[in-house]
Amino acid sequence: MNVTSGRRYAKPLELECDTVVVGSGSGGAPVAATLAEAGERVIVLEEGPHVPGPRHGAMRQSESVRHVWRDGAMTLAVGIGDSPSINVTAGRMVGGSSPLTGGVCFRAPEHVLEEWSSALSIDDLGPSQMQRWFDQVAKDIHIEDVPASLRSKSTALFVKGGEALGVKFDSMQRNTHNCNGCGRCNFGCPHEAKLGVDRTYLPRAARAGATIVSDAIVERVELEGGRAVGVSGSLLDGEYGAARSALRVRARRVVLAAGAMYTPLILRRSGLGRRSGSLGKNLTLHPSFRVMGRFDEPVRGWEGALQSAYSKHYEHDGTVLNSVFVPNGILAATMPGFGKHHAKHRALVGHLAMFGVMIHDEGAGAVWRVPFRREPLLTYKMTKRDRARVPVVLERMAKIFFAAGAREVFFPVFGLDSVTPDTLGKVDWSKIKGPKLECSSQHPLGTCHMGSSDAHSVVDPHGRVWDVPNVFVADGSILPTSLGVNPQWTIMAMSLRVAHSLAGG
Amino acid sequence: MHLPIAQEKHDSSALPLAGALAPPEPGDAVHERPRHPVSPGTLARARVFAEGLFSTEDGAPDPARIEWLVRELEDFLGRAGGNARLVLGACLFACNILAPLFIRRMPTLADLDPESRALALERVEQTAFGPIALGPKAILCMIWFEHPDTQRETHTEVSCLRSPGDSQ
């Protein structure tokens, strides 16, 4: 795939096209491919670098994090009140967060689509109307079942424990082809088996004539007479990759796809999207927690597909159990203690199994612009309903691990020692306040949410920003509510829907 | 003048250009890009933190391993962006000042022996200040586990090219 690096300039750059797409991730890439294939002149501007799959796959995990994860994975949504603070991760590279995913693909649940279409009066977001877009994405990125043979022992043990307690699990689906289960999906696929947008929509866009520029950061939408005439920003060609030379792209149409943390900032800087007062609000994160079980036998949970099985057994309670694993070092870091206590725990890493849980949250976060800083401030106030779910589901997961034969279980609570079957009932959750919970998120969504009226949404049912005729948003920020499942498939489907309405088909 | 690709392919009513696109590249060697300097204070505090974190029954960790870790952290922070340097630098600074207070000692973590540092940091971890200790702990552990000796000691050798079960 041809990508031009903005770093190679030492002078201002001005370009012109039909549609400029800001951000090359799960939202931007399908739009770029669709419009380029429809014959439009498309330019994709991406802040991050272009690191082709094999080069990314050859990196150590911490190298991937330092080079292509935003802020070295240290973005924090500051917890308010009894909320945990949440570590929010995203990609910053050509392909956005897509090359970092575990490949997990879920259709948006029917009840969520029904809510979008009925409560928000957006007819064509209903399950039957959206099916065509989901089906199209499934073909485009090759969504397939993960065979049980690729399950890691970590996952297999948890599933065994769950099934012993009557909890049903299913195989996940992922966008892969010829995966060998090496388990390092979040740090680049060394076998080019994961078919993220960097391997699918972006190359298609480039083949159809789209120009992809990496290391190019957009600051704002340029407006003239109430219409957008393009975008402006900088090339990252300064010292140590700092913004230096001016970048300007004149375009008939602007599509913002910088993700739920950055699209609202671009709109705000441009003075757009503020009618409803909800720009940057409504941030949902799918707060996630990981529970670990220690077994007598070796588990070596890093061998096998990173994510392969899930359970919606507790969906009625707003929680989905998802298989997951993290690098050994992170695994060790989440074990309590320092010094000799930690050394004892470090030695157990090969005997640990892990499973994750994700909360189907209510929109309770916000993205704020910080004066003189480019990075946003994120805040998150978990609702009472969601907060109450945390101890319940963590205990359920501990019981599943014990049913599978775990000797002890580690909860995601700072400084809390492990529990055994005998001590599980003695954990006093009322004393464990939100800030002591270790929580993460890979799914920031909803900050420019779609709706049927400009009084309470940022974009209209076609993704158009209400107050300007030719600026559109096509990324995770437009999802009207939290999904409760991993979002990439839905984001791509929504983006295709937006793109086809732009292409007139 | 070399025209931008978007215009070469299609038309047209071109705007005047203030620059022309360089030819596309096969992909950046990001690790060869110059990296941002990291403050010596942050690196010194990271060393102090790491010596506490990785001390064992046998005392302080191998200095050569700590040296490798700090150099790797310097590369990590030099590339991970300003926000990462700010957040990790602030966490390390706060731990350096706050942690000794938790075991009624003064004035900084650097003044304590590795075993006392571990004890002090452990106390921080057990309070609502836990997240400030977790940030540096997570990054340092992730890198620490990439050292071939650690992988050998913990039986966590890279299995990237293997399928499940191959190692058994």
Ligand SMILES: Cc1cc2nc3c(=O)[nH]c(=O)nc-3n(C[C@H](O)[C@H](O)[C@H](O)COP(=O)(O)OP(=O)(O)OC[C@H]3O[C@@H](n4cnc5c(N)ncnc54)[C@H](O)[C@@H]3O)c2cc1C
């Ligand atoms: C580690 C990880 C694992 C994940 N695993 C899964 C999974 O298994 N399944 C799943 O469904 N989802 C997963 N996700 C989530 C999924 O990847 C995201 O929800 C999805 O990619 C979001 O798409 P997006 O287009 O909104 O944003 P992104 O894909 O993040 O793309 C936004 C892009 O815009 C760029 N950008 C930002 N600001 C600017 C600017 N001013 N100028 C130019 N460019 C800019 C960014 O650098 C980025 O490349 C995972 C995410 C992460 C981080």
Ligand code: SF4
């Ligand atoms: S587990 Fe499969 S998809 Fe993931 S990195 Fe390995 S080969 Fe690629």
